[in-house]
Structures are given as structure tokens and as C-alpha cells.
């Protein structure tokens with residue numbers, strides 16, 4: 001299930017240029033879920049192609065995991081105005097599409113607080129849950145979930161960089177093991 005071009009389930013559609021649907025390999029069984037499209041993503045219609053995407057690409061490449069080998073998506077498919085966080089209501093409206101993307105996955109990585117708020121209902125500090133594996137239920141199926149830092153948090157924060165690096169290593173290991 002994908003949003004239609006004229007999707008009006010929430011008000012984000014009024015400010016967007018393009019819908020931003022998942023990229024990468026949906027058959028890999030591994031998904032990285034970010035927050036929301038930013039300006040570059042909105043213009044190009046692809047997730048993580050702006051500043052955060054460059055950071056994520058570089059860290060993945062350094063850990064031997066090309067982004068094309070996994071699925072990359074966001075909690076919402078339209079850019080929030082001025083890059084504000086998506087609201088709970090906007091994430092809830094878009095959740096049916098995210099669930100459909102994730103339903104055939106075996107491992108979901110939540111990049112940052114919006115993804116963890118949406119998929120875990122977590123409102124606390126990221127530092128308390130990063131790389132602590134848990135489960136989420138998607139369309140009635142339990143799927144492994146690893147919370148981690150958003151790439152944007154890695155710019156000035158070494159702990160975040162190390163945390164996200166560890167998550168990427170885990171994802172690569174599971175991809176290669178075919179777990």
C-alpha cells in the first residue's frame with residue numbers, strides 16, 4: 001500500500017513538492033526508518049539525499065554496507081514545513097504506509113526520536129535505548145527493532161557516531177548472515 005499522489009490523510013500534502021517513498025532493496029528484509037523528508041528529499045522524491053543522507057551514506061560505506069542493499073524510508077512521506085518534527089497525528093495518518101513497507105522485514109532500525117516515537121511509542125532519551133534490541137508488532141507480526149541515533153545527531157556528537165556505527169555493523173552482519 002502506497003500513498004496516492006493526491007493523498008490528503010494529513011495536512012503535510014499541502015506543502016510538499018514530491019512524495020518521498022522508500023529507496024533501496026525492500027527484499028533485503030532490513031529497513032532503516034528516518035524522521036521525515038527535508039528540502040532535498042522533497043525536491044528529488046528520494047529519502048536521505050540531503051545533508052543527513054550524506055552522513056548516513058558515508059558511515060554505511062565505511063562499515064561496508066552500501067545503502068542500495070537495504071530499504072531506507074521515513075515515518076512520513078511528505079516534508080513537514082520548515083523541517084519541523086512530524087506530529088503524532090501526521091505519523092499516525094502515514095503509519096499504514098510505513099506498516100506496509102515494514103511488514104516483510106526481519107529487522108527495522110529506528111533512526112532517531114521521531115522513528116522511535118512512532119514505532120515504539122518512546123518519549124525518553126535516545127541515549128537510554130540506543131542499540132538495545134526490542135520488538136515491534138507490524139500487521140500482527142513481531143519484527144526485531146533496534147533504536148539508534150539519527151545521522152544528523154552525529155555531526156557534533158562522537159557518542160552518537162559510535163552508536164550509529166555499531167547499529168550499521170549489526171545490520172550488515174544480519175544482512176550477510178541472512179538472519
Ligand code: URA
Nearest residue numbers: 034035036047048052
Ligand atoms: N532526510 C530523510 O529522508 N529523513 C530524515 O530523517 C532526514 C533527512
